Amino acid sequence: xxxxxxxxxxxxxxxxxxxxxxxxxxxxxxxxxxxxxxxxxxxxxxxxxxxxxxxxxxxxxxxxxxxxxxxxxxxxxxxxxxxxxxxxxxxxxxxxxxxxxxxxxxxxxxxxxxxxxxxxxxxxxxxxxxxxxxxxxxxxxxxxxxxxxxxxxxxxxxxxxxxxxxxxxxxxxxxxxxxxxxxxxxxxxxxxxxxxxxxxxxxxxxxxxxxxxxxxxxxxxxxxxxxxxxxxxxxxxxxxxxxxxxxxxxxxxxxxxxxxxxxxxxxxxxxxxxxxxxxxxxxxxxxxxxxxxxxxxxxxxxxxxxxxxxxxxxxxxxxxxxxxxxxxxxxxxxxxxxxxxxxxxxxxxxxxxxxxxxxxxxxxxxxxxxxxxxxxxxxxxxxxxxxxxxx
Ligand SMILES: NC(=O)c1ccc[n+]([C@@H]2O[C@H](COP(=O)([O-])OP(=O)(O)OC[C@H]3O[C@@H](n4cnc5c(N)ncnc54)[C@H](OP(=O)(O)O)[C@@H]3O)[C@@H](O)[C@H]2O)c1
Numbered sequence: 586x587x588x589x590x591x592x593x594x595x596x597x598x599x600x601x602x603x604x605x606x607x608x609x610x611x612x613x614x615x616x617x618x619x620x621x622x623x624x625x626x627x628x629x630x631x632x633x634x635x636x637x638x639x640x641x642x643x644x645x646x647x648x649x650x651x652x653x654x655x656x657x658x659x660x661x662x663x664x665x666x667x668x669x670x671x672x673x674x675x676x677x678x679x680x681x682x683x684x685x686x687x688x689x690x691x692x693x694x695x696x697x698x699x700x701x702x703x704x705x706x707x708x709x710x711x712x713x714x715x716x717x718x719x720x721x722x723x724x725x726x727x728x729x730x731x732x733x734x735x736x737x738x739x740x741x742x743x744x745x746x747x748x749x750x751x752x753x754x755x756x757x758x759x760x761x762x763x764x765x766x767x768x769x770x771x772x773x774x775x776x777x778x779x780x781x782x783x784x785x786x787x788x789x790x791x792x793x794x795x796x797x798x799x800x801x802x803x804x805x806x807x808x809x810x811x812x813x814x815x816x817x818x819x820x821x822x823x824x825x826x827x828x829x830x831x832x833x834x835x836x837x838x839x840x841x842x843x844x845x846x847x848x849x850x851x852x853x854x855x856x857x858x859x860x861x862x863x864x865x866x867x868x869x870x871x872x873x874x875x876x877x878x879x880x881x882x883x884x885x886x887x888x889x890x891x892x893x894x895x896x897x898x899x900x901x902x903x904x905x906x907x908x909x910x911x912x913x914x915x916x917x918x919x920x921x922x923x924x925x926x927x928x929x930x931x932x933x934x935x936x937x938x939x940x941x942x943x944x945x946x947x948x949x950x951x952x953x954x955x956x957x958x959x960x961x962x963x964x965x966x967x968x969x970x971x972x973x974x975x976x
Pocket of ligand 1: 743776797800801826827829883884886904905908912936
């Protein structure tokens with residue numbers, strides 16, 4: 586493909602616009618569009634948001650008006666040729682006289698993929714596909730997994746020491762079944778530094794749901810909210826695996842689950858006694874009972890993910906602890922990892938990254954590929970894939 590730096594620059598701008606839809610586009614993909622006139626001047630831009638309904642290319646066409654005629658559309662994703670919540674964008678592009686379309690990638694939805702490009706080409710529009718494709722694919726990887734396989738993209742996030750420990754040994758109070766009185770938990774401090782922890786909120790912002798086991802609530806008493814400060818259309822869904830409904834009503838999580846947060850705490854259990862269930866529900870926690878078909882009499886993780894897909898959750902970030910990490914890896918539901926490392930060593934007796942008998946039989950299934958390394962002050966993180974979301 587010939588190198589057109591002006592094309593790349595304008596497509597970069599489209600990708601930046603698409604990223605402005607993070608938190609606002611799900612369950613649909615992130616799309617940004619730029620229209621340039623024949624001389625390469627930007628005459629219209631658009632970002633797709635679910636609440637805004639109109640697609641990015643339509644917003645860009647509206648901004649460009651008559652100046653769109655003879656111009657080029659730069660867009661990270663193939664324009665739609667079918668009737669969805671809005672009419673086909675391809676028709677509007679053809680009617681507006683767009684001469685050329687430069688797109689990064691086809692729509693990952695196998696039912697419509699390629700149809701938009703075909704329709705544009707049939708109308709005489711010059712179409713180029715594949716520029717900045719890797720960036721575009723990464724941006725919409727959750728949508729790809731969700732639309733192609735009917736399950737959310739699952740990212741396993743953990744913060745650990747160099748020797749792979751996620752927490753110091755359990756305290757006496759925790760062993761007695763008490764729960765931590767404040768965030769930070771019984772250990773009273775954090776593994777990673779402030780910069781890495783701020784980045785976790787960026788990751789939470791990119792996800793539709795966060796998932797932990799009841800052990801983490803009892804140990805750390807976390808809030809599990811998105812505190813990135815950026816806007817989102819739906820609150821981050823906080824999912825707790827708690828087969829026996831041990832979730833304390835006085836936990837910060839439950840106390841923050843008021844109706845103002847719009848049912849954003851969802852607990853999966855396998856036995857929901859009325860005396861445990863109703864105080865939680867009164868506060869605004871949603872409790873769902875699932876058959877205990879998973880290992881150790883727990884609700885089965887693939888069934889939980891299918892349920893989350895029904896709620897239009899396209900991405901889930903698992904934030905531990907050790908038992909849930911082990912179960913998720915063993916159940917082969919993890920698509921990618923984001924593992925933060927602090928230059929510390931905790932040693933024997935501390936809690937490992939993942940536990941469970943099944944985890945010992947993982948073998949090659951835990952191979953992490955396509956690594957990206959990140960630095961956060963003294964800490965670093967490894968991001969990588971266990972599965973191609975587009976496969
Ligand atoms: N550094 C980090 O990034 C990080 C993050 C999170 C937690 N942690 C640490 O991890 C420790 C807690 O680990 P943990 O293993 O006790 O807690 P956990 O993994 O959060 O929770 C485990 C519990 O979840 C329940 N559960 C329900 N359904 C399950 C399923 N399908 N699969 C697995 N578990 C299921 C089980 O309790 P029931 O049998 O009662 O249902 C199980 O004992 C704490 O020390 C915490 O500080 C560290």
